[in-house]
Amino acid sequence: MSTATEEHTHSFQAEVRQLLDIVIHSLYTDKEIFVRELVSNASDALEKMRLKSLTEKDVFKADRELAIEITTDEEAKTLTISDSGIGMNKDELVENLGTIAHSGTKAFLEKMKEQGDNNADVIGQFGVGFYSAFMAAYKVEVHTHSWENGTDGHTWSSDGATGYSIDENSDAKRGCSIVVYLKDDMEEFSQEARIKGILEKYSNFVSFPIKLNGEHINTVEALWLKSKSEITEEQYNEFYKFTAHAFDDPRYTMHFSADAPLTINALLFTPTENTEQFGMGQMEAGVSLYCRKVLIDAKPEKLLPEWLRFLRGVIDSEDLPLNISRESMQDSALVQKLNGLITKRYLKFLEKEAKNNSEDYLDFYKKFSRFLKEGIATSYEHQAQLAGLLRFESSLEEAGKLTSFAEYIDRAKDEQENIYYLTGMSRDAIESGPYLEAFKARGLEVCFFTEPVDQYVMEALPEFKGKKLVSADRGEIDLEDVATEGEELDEKSAEKLIEFLEKELGERVEKVEASGRLIDSPVAALTPKDAPNAQMRAMMQSMGQDMPATKATLEINPRHEVIHGLAKLVDSDEDTAKLVAQQLTDNALLAAGLLENPHQMAKRMNQLIEKLVK
Numbered sequence: 314m315s316t317a318t319e320e321h322t323h324s325f326q327a328e329v330r331q332l333l334d335i336v337i338h339s340l341y342t343d344k345e346i347f348v349r350e351l352v353s354n355a356s357d358a359l360e361k362m363r364l365k366s367l368t369e370k371d372v373f374k375a376d377r378e379l380a381i382e383i384t385t386d387e388e389a390k391t392l393t394i395s396d397s398g399i400g401m402n403k404d405e406l407v408e409n410l411g412t413i414a415h416s417g418t419k420a421f422l423e424k425m426k427e428q429g430d431n432n433a434d435v436i437g438q439f440g441v442g443f444y445s446a447f448m449a450a451y452k453v454e455v456h457t458h459s460w461e462n463g464t465d466g467h468t469w470s471s472d473g474a475t476g477y478s479i480d481e482n483s484d485a486k487r488g489c490s491i492v493v494y495l496k497d498d499m500e501e502f503s504q505e506a507r508i509k510g511i512l513e514k515y516s517n518f519v520s521f522p523i524k525l526n527g528e529h530i531n532t533v534e535a536l537w538l539k540s541k542s543e544i545t546e547e548q549y550n551e552f553y554k555f556t557a558h559a560f561d562d563p564r565y566t567m568h569f570s571a572d573a574p575l576t577i578n579a580l581l582f583t584p585t586e587n588t589e590q591f592g593m594g595q596m597e598a599g600v601s602l603y604c605r606k607v608l609i610d611a612k613p614e615k616l617l618p619e620w621l622r623f624l625r626g627v628i629d630s631e632d633l634p635l636n637i638s639r640e641s642m643q644d645s646a647l648v649q650k651l652n653g654l655i656t657k658r659y660l661k662f663l664e665k666e667a668k669n670n671s672e673d674y675l676d677f678y679k680k681f682s683r684f685l686k687e688g689i690a691t692s693y694e695h696q697a698q699l700a701g702l703l704r705f706e707s708s709l710e711e712a713g714k715l716t717s718f719a720e721y722i723d724r725a726k727d728e729q730e731n732i733y734y735l736t737g738m739s740r741d742a743i744e745s746g747p748y749l750e751a752f753k754a755r756g757l758e759v760c761f762f763t764e765p766v767d768q769y770v771m772e773a774l775p776e777f778k779g780k781k782l783v784s785a786d787r788g789e790i791d792l793e794d795v796a797t798e799g800e801e802l803d804e805k806s807a808e809k810l811i812e813f814l815e816k817e818l819g820e821r822v823e824k825v826e827a828s829g830r831l832i833d834s835p836v837a838a839l840t841p842k843d844a845p846n847a848q849m850r851a852m853m854q855s856m857g858q859d860m861p862a863t864k865a866t867l868e869i870n871p872r873h874e875v876i877h878g879l880a881k882l883v884d885s886d887e888d889t890a891k892l893v894a895q896q897l898t899d900n901a902l903l904a905a906g907l908l909e910n911p912h913q914m915a916k917r918m919n920q921l922i923e924k925l926v927k
């Protein structure tokens with residue numbers, strides 16, 4: 314049927330060869346998924362065609378019906394899936410079916426490499442799209458003509474080994490016709506009944522007619538418009554996998570309708586896996602916008618906030634004008650309103666899940682907390698709800714146990730006005746730092762935040778339910794004195810010591826103070842109000858930003874033996890006192906992550922040791 318005029322052979326990109334090797338040799342036990350992949354691609358190509366025809370006048374064979382035609386041929390052992398969608402020109406064939414454009418597939422390969430032989434699990438989490446056809450095929454042909462008038466038709470053909478050929482094909486119709494030449498043990502896919510059984514699962518989600526050997530087999534149904542009681546879990550799962558090209562089951566399925574203030578039918582899926590965690594690029598928005606069953610935009614970017622890009626599914630609103638253009642839609646007040654309403658509703662859903670199924674929620678949180686935190690740092694509107702969804706370790710809970718701000722408030726005394734937290738590299742790092750002891754001694758709980766992004770997140774979050782969020786390394790926190798062991802340095806000696814320290818330390822610190830907050834440490838450096846703290850500084854510096862030096866307040870512990878000793882040393886041996894003062898300051902700045910020039914420290918240490926051993 315095709316007329317080959319000139320033949321071109323091409324090699325697959327190395328990654329494609331690698332991928333095909335995995336697809337052909339190891340693979341999914343579930344062989345039939347390749348049918349789903351091809352039908353799903355056909356459906357996408359048809360949607361793109363429908364949208365294109367709204368704006369493009371010059372379409373090749375514009376009157377061709379938008380449909381999918383599937384034929385089985387038991388004798389020839391072939392399965393053919395044809396669509397009248399947008400098709401591909403030659404460059405697009407090379408780009409789409411010769412390289413790996415999809416960043417997810419690259420991540421898939423990486424993950425396969427990491428896991429070695431044990432890859433069945435990994436495969437379950439990723440799609441390999443079109444290439445999955447080679448699970449069943451010894452050869453695949455794609456006959457295609459792009460929607461663009463004036464371009465040529467082509468046939469792409471490959472055995473899935475090293476490369477493919479592209480020939481001109483003047484008979485190619487608009488769209489794609491994919492012929493799968495089945496391997497001997499895959500002949501079942503050339504039987505009509507087998508294919509019919511497979512298509513039953515999702516053919517009704519396709520909004521175009523599907524014909525199997527000439528017979529129309531689907532009734533287009535908008536699952537999201539049906540009532541929950543009519544839908545089985547399997548239907549929800551199939552719908553998710555089909556429309557989102559997903560390979561996991563949805564973790565949460567949220568299906569609701571509302572009449573006021575807008576008429577909405579929404580079906581939102583939260584995936585089981587966060588593919589960004591596997592080092593994939595940023596996900597694209599994945600909730601489609603419909604108006605009365607008609608697709609307006611498959612991936613509208615502003616329908617939901619960017620930090621909800623992991624959601625999949627459909628939002629259908631009758632209030633949208635059908636003829637709205639995609640560009641003006643993005644910025645319309647209506648879409649903004651939808652955005653706000655649905656985000657609130659979804660966060661409420663998460664709140665409920667967190668309360669009723671806390672184990673499952675924690676699993677979700679471990680994989681998806683990054684998105685919630687991104688939300689706190691970037692959207693003021695939903696901050697309060699998002700803050701309630703945060704989970705973290707704290708000084709009053711054992712290691713590994715996560716808690717929330719609400720639980721913190723329950724445990725705190727009524728009169729406590731602040732929620733205290735510390736950020737650091739790990740729980741260990743925070744616990745061995747100088748800041749926690751003062752809070753511990755006073756029975757005050759401190760939340761631990763140990764991810765690098767937490768610094769940004771906490772800086773962006775001023776309060777929770779009326780309690781101020783305060784970093785425990787801040788100088789301005791007024792902690793009441795607690796009775797502790799050790800005699801306090803008398804007032805006169807303390808004043809004298811402070812005067813000595815301020816003179817000796819000069820520009821290195823903002824000021825020196827005696828405080829009641831310290832328990833086990835002789836000194837601590839406290840970050841002044843409004844100055845970026847250590848983690849923030851490190852982050853800004855790693856991004857190439859110049860940071861002015863932060864001058865800390867040096868607090869001394871007048872009950873500590875080292876301070877008593879230093880006070881005496883000022884009178885008896887001023888040189889050594891100076892060395893000790895500088896060294897204590899270095900120690901405090903080091904613990905605070907504020908030490909700019911550590912080389913001096915080693916030199917001074919040596920001087921001190923010298924004095925000690927003499």
Ligand SMILES: Nc1ncnc2c1ncn2[C@@H]1O[C@H](COP(=O)(O)OP(=O)(O)OP(=O)(O)O)[C@@H](O)[C@H]1O
Binds near residue numbers: 400401
């Ligand atoms: N029937 C088709 N009509 C037109 N273009 C197609 C068709 N099938 C595939 N393509 C093109 O080939 C590309 C690669 O397809 P493939 O199934 O490998 O990945 P994908 O659909 O982009 O990603 P995924 O399936 O992982 O979501 C598609 O993005 C699309 O541009």
